[in-house]
Amino acid sequence: xxxxxAARPRPFGRALCAMITPFTAxxxxxxxxxxxxxxxxxxGGCDGLVLSGTTGESPTxxxxxxxxxxxxxxxxxxxxVPLVAGVGTADTRHTIELAHQAERAGxxxxxxxxxxxxxxxxxxVEAHFRRIADAAGLxxxxxxxxxxxxxxxxxxxxxxLAEHPRIVAVKDCSQDLLTATRVIATGGLAYYSGCEELNxxxxxxxxxxxxxxxxxxxxxxxxxxxxxFDAGDTEGAARLNARLAPLTTLMMASGLPGTVTAKxxxxxxxxxxxxxxxxxxxxxxxxxxxEELLVAA
Numbered sequence: 001x002x003x004x005x006a007a008r009p010r011p012f013g014r015a016l017c018a019m020i021t022p023f024t025a026x027x028x029x030x031x032x033x034x035x036x037x038x039x040x041x042x043x044g045g046c047d048g049l050v051l052s053g054t055t056g057e058s059p060t061x062x063x064x065x066x067x068x069x070x071x072x073x074x075x076x077x078x079x080x081v082p083l084v085a086g087v088g089t090a091d092t093r094h095t096i097e098l099a100h101q102a103e104r105a106g107x108x109x110x111x112x113x114x115x116x117x118x119x120x121x122x123x124x125v126e127a128h129f130r131r132i133a134d135a136a137g138l139x140x141x142x143x144x145x146x147x148x149x150x151x152x153x154x155x156x157x158x159x160x161l162a163e164h165p166r167i168v169a170v171k172d173c174s175q176d177l178l179t180a181t182r183v184i185a186t187g188g189l190a191y192y193s194g195c196e197e198l199n200x201x202x203x204x205x206x207x208x209x210x211x212x213x214x215x216x217x218x219x220x221x222x223x224x225x226x227x228x229f230d231a232g233d234t235e236g237a238a239r240l241n242a243r244l245a246p247l248t249t250l251m252m253a254s255g256l257p258g259t260v261t262a263k264x265x266x267x268x269x270x271x272x273x274x275x276x277x278x279x280x281x282x283x284x285x286x287x288x289x290x291e292e293l294l295v296a297a
Contacts, residue, residue, distance in 0.1 A: 009190040011139055011168045012082040012109055013047025014209035015223040016192065018055040020216050020262050021069060023269035029065045030269055035076035037216075037268065044219035047209075048082035049073065050111055050171075054148070055213045055259050058086050060272040063098060067105045074106035084141055088113030092128050099136040109139045111171060116149035122157050133166040140166055145173035145194065155179045162188030171211045172202065181205045196248045200225055200241045204234075213258035214248050217265050217290065243296050247289040256282060265290055 019041065022033035038049055051073060052058040052066045061069070070085055077083070085102035087110050089095045099110050112132055114125055133140050142161065146152035152174055153161075161167045162183075172180055173194035180202055184191050190208035193199045199210040203226055215222045221244060228237035251261040256278055260271055264278035265286050271277060278286070 008206060008208055009168070009187075010047075010208045011190055012084055012141065012192075014226060015046055015215065015219070016048045016050055016082075016084070016209065016211045017041050017046045017215035017219060018050045018053045018194075018211050018213045018258075019073075020259060020266065020268055021052070021056040021061060021065075023272070025269065027270055027272065029061070029068060031068065031072040033268060034069055035072050037266070038073040039076045041215070041219050042077050042081055045223035046215060046219050048084065048108075049077070050084045050086065050211050051107075052086035053111055053143075053211075054086075054145075054257075055216070055262065056086060057259055057272055057275070060275075063101060066098065067101050070102060070105040070107060082108045084109040084111050086111040086113075086143075087132075088115075088143060090115045090117055092131055095128075095132055096135045099132055099138070103136065103138050107138060109141055109169075110136055111141045111143050113143040113145065114149040114151050114153055116151070119150045122154050125151060125153060126157050126160060129161055129167065130164060133164050136166065138166070139168045140164075141169040141171055141192070142167065142189075143171045143173070143194070145171075147173070147175075152176075155183055158183050158189065159186060162186065169208065172198075172207075177201060177205070180207070196222075196244070196252055200229065200237060203229060213262055214244070214251050216262040217251070218244070218247070218293065221293065243293060247286075247293050250282075250286050250289050254282065254285075261286055 022030040024030045085107035087098035144153045169190040171192050171194040184206040192208050193202040193210040196214050225237050225240045260278050264283045
């Protein structure tokens with residue numbers, strides 16, 4: 001491993017999966033399937049898991065289901081695997097309640113998204129995150145995804161938030177590599193890529209790793225890219241990353257949410273409305289890309 005890579009802050013590990021939430025055929029939480037999937041992800045190369053994020057269908061799971069999922073996964077993977085619980089909502093008070101619940105259920109960290117729909121100004125965004133970090137007893141990963149929330153976390157806001165002792169990381173879906181590079185250079189926040197196409201570029205400029213939906217399906221292939229880079233084989237890392245591109249494109253850029261495409265490949269039960277399952281044509285395309293990746297040397 002290169003010294004620069006070894007020195008990077010990684011509060012939750014390096015290779016994290018944004019885990020799906022399996023449901024039974026009748027649409028209820030499938031604890032057994034969730035536990036089995038979590039254990040398989042860790043065995044397959046994931047350092048940690050992010051539960052109840054967007055990929056985990058957090059908008060349509062209840063508070064009780066979020067806690068139940070967390071407890072089931074903790075039991076399955078043991079005490080040493082970092083579990084980050086998605087607790088972010090558009091309501092500061094509700095987010096704090098979910099943060100306390102996650103801490104009681106066994107989380108190691110909190111994923112907190114920018115408040116959505118109301119589009120608060122930056123001072124309000126900063127106050128929201130500070131209120132949650134002050135109230136919670138766990139380290140916080142900010143989630144910057146302006147395409148979904150309508151509001152980005154501006155770089156100056158990120159730099160101020162990095163001064164808070166419990167705000168330690170960012171899941172970056174801003175697709176702004178220049179801002180990421182600037183904030184990473186300060187050393188105050190661990191930057192995790194939340195967009196698969198930027199996993200390697202962000203890592204190359206000092207990122208901590210990734211939080212990946214595609215890792216639900218090919219955790220070892222995702223991790224191998226960073227392993228090659230850390231070993232000094234940058235050409236190999238680029239080659240492995242390119243091999244992932246067709247599957248990543250179909251899973252994340254085909255017009256279907258990553259939750260839908262991941263569940264189509266994993267047969268992990270239904271998605272909850274308003275989402276709809278992948279159609280036959282999309283499922284066949286996903287399966288073909290997945291099988292082609294598996295046979296690649």
